[in-house]
Amino acid sequence: MGFAGKTALITGGARGIGRAIAEELAAAGATLAIVDVLQDVAEATAAAFRERGVEAAAFVANVASPADVERLFGEVMARFGKIDILINNAGITRDNLIMRMKEEEWDAVIAVNLKGTFNCIKAASRPMLKARSGCIVNIASVVGVMGNAGQANYSASKAGVIGLTKTAAKELASRGITVNAVAPGYIATDMTGKLSEEARKAFLTVVPLARPGTPQDVARAVRFLCSEDAAYITGQVLHVDGGMLM
Amino acid sequence: MSSPAERVREIIVEQLGVNAEQVTDESKFVEDLGADSLDTVELVMALEEEFGTEIPDEEAEKLTTVGEAIAYVQKIVGG
Numbered sequence: 293m294g295f296a297g298k299t300a301l302i303t304g305g306a307r308g309i310g311r312a313i314a315e316e317l318a319a320a321g322a323t324l325a326i327v328d329v330l331q332d333v334a335e336a337t338a339a340a341f342r343e344r345g346v347e348a349a350a351f352v353a354n355v356a357s358p359a360d361v362e363r364l365f366g367e368v369m370a371r372f373g374k375i376d377i378l379i380n381n382a383g384i385t386r387d388n389l390i391m392r393m394k395e396e397e398w399d400a401v402i403a404v405n406l407k408g409t410f411n412c413i414k415a416a417s418r419p420m421l422k423a424r425s426g427c428i429v430n431i432a433s434v435v436g437v438m439g440n441a442g443q444a445n446y447s448a449s450k451a452g453v454i455g456l457t458k459t460a461a462k463e464l465a466s467r468g469i470t471v472n473a474v475a476p477g478y479i480a481t482d483m484t485g486k487l488s489e490e491a492r493k494a495f496l497t498v499v500p501l502a503r504p505g506t507p508q509d510v511a512r513a514v515r516f517l518c519s520e521d522a523a524y525i526t527g528q529v530l531h532v533d534g535g536m537l538m
Numbered sequence: 539m540s541s542p543a544e545r546v547r548e549i550i551v552e553q554l555g556v557n558a559e560q561v562t563d564e565s566k567f568v569e570d571l572g573a574d575s576l577d578t579v580e581l582v583m584a585l586e587e588e589f590g591t592e593i594p595d596e597e598a599e600k601l602t603t604v605g606e607a608i609a610y611v612q613k614i615v616g617g
Contacts, residue, residue, distance in 0.1 A: 421580055466576060 294323035299372040301365075303327045303355050304382030306337040308481040309431065312507030313379055314341070314348075315437045322377065324348035325368045326353075329382070347420040354384050354517060355408030365415040374423065377518050378416040380430040380453075381434035398445045405449035406456070408463040413460050413471070426469040427518045430457050431510075434477040434533045439463050450475075454529055461527030470526040472517045480504040531536020542589070543608045544617050549588055550604060563605030563607045571604075581607075589615055 300317045306328035314324050314337070324341055326348060328334035334350035341348035349371055353364040368375060383405045386397035389532040409430050420426030435443055438452025454473055461471040478484060478495045484504070487495070496502060513532045517521055531537050540548070549562050554571050559577045567573040567581065585591075585607065593601075593616050601607045 418583065421576070423581075463576065466574070 294320045295377070297323075297485040299325060299368070299374055300377035300378040300379065300518070301327060301380055301412075301416070302379040303353075303374050303408070306350075307331065309326070309476065309479065309507045309510050310379070310381040311337060312511040313381060313514045316508070316511040317377065317379075317518065318346045320515060321339055322520075323372060324330070325351055325375070326365060327351045327371065327382070327529040329354050341393075341460055342408060354404075355380075355411055356403035358411050361408075361411040361415050365412075369419060375416055375419050376423070376426060378412060378420075378426070378428045379514060380412050380428070382408055383449075385446050387446070388444075390444045393444060394514065399444035402449050402452075405446070406452040407419045409453050410456060410497065413456070415467070417460075420464070420469045421467050424468045426464075428464075428469065428471040429514050429517050430459065430471070430473045431514075432457070432473040432475040432529060433477050434531065434537050436475065437529075437531075438535055458527045465526055468487055470517070470522070472512060472516065472522075472526060473529045474513045475529050475531045475533065475537075476505060476510045477531070477536040479506050479510060480506060486524070499534040499536050500538075503534065505532060505534055545588060546585065546608045546611050547604065549584050550581065550607070553577065553584050561604055563608065565604045566602055567604075568602070573606065582583050585611065592614075 295317055300322040302314050305314045305326040314326060318324055318341060324346060326334050326338045331352045334352055338348045338350035351364055353360045353365055357360055384401055388397055388402050415430060416428065430453050432453045433450040435447040436454055439447050457471055457473040464471060478499060482523050510532050513530050550561050551558050554573050554577060556571050560571060565571055567578055580595050588594055589611055601610055
């Protein structure tokens with residue numbers, strides 16, 4: 293049980309990849325702070341974990357709001373006394389071609405995906421600095437490196453997350469805190485389930501492993517980066533994309 | 539109960555891992571006590587916690603010596 297006695301805060305942890313990450317960390321013994329913008333799904337996910345004997349609690353916050361994030365970290369510290377692992381997974385899409393993209397669509401995606409990650413790193417750095425240890429994993433995306441038509445906002449936010457990851461890694465390294473990113477490729481989730489069959493097939497032609505990834509594929513990479521096995525790894529982007537980007 | 543000045547000196551010794559004899563009013567955190575930029579941020583965090591106050595960034599930037607930190611804290615808590 294590699295994470296016994298450790299508390300992991302997972303934003304967007306109630307559904308999709310975030311929930312799969314919660315599963316992986318809990319399986320290795322972690323205590324879970326499940327954060328979501330939706331109270332009912334956060335509560336339901338935390339309750340499902342508790343039924344199986346995992347120590348878990350639900351927290352509601354909009355990571356785009358610094359005030360919300362400050363309150364969130366206060367609540368999690370009051371409940372569990374520490375935060376050893378932070379997973380910045382909360383993310384949204386508002387796809388549109390640049391010519392058609394509205395300012396609100398741009399702003400909303402940058403606010404949650406990029407500013408939200410910054411807000412949470414800032415809030416987590418205080419307890420982690422004091423503890424002289426900690427692990428932060430940010431969920432980026434292959435499109436943050438490759439770009440993707442229709443996702444100017446999303447790809448910019450994820451490229452931003454990669455730069456932020458490297459800066460945070462440099463600032464916090466001297467205190468035993470590692471900061472890495474995982475960049476998923478085409479993963480089968482509710483978000484990608486909306487794609488047409490045609491779009492799905494087109495996607496798979498550029499994936500050498502010729503299958504969509506699963507949330508578990510991503511979650512296992514996150515678990516590795518939080519484990520002792522990855523103690524000497526920081527500032528890296530681990531691509532979990534079936535070989536899409538080489 | 540130790541005085542605010544003594545408490546500030548104790549925090550500096552602990553945060554920066556230096557000897558108490560090195561910590562004079564004139565000692566500069568960076569040049570004399572070997573603090574890096576993160577050390578100075580942590581020092582301010584520790585002072586905030588000890589004295590239950592929030593030190594604004596523009597004030598924190600001015601605290602470069604032990605004496606300045608002591609004077610600032612004395613101004614807040616009195617004594």
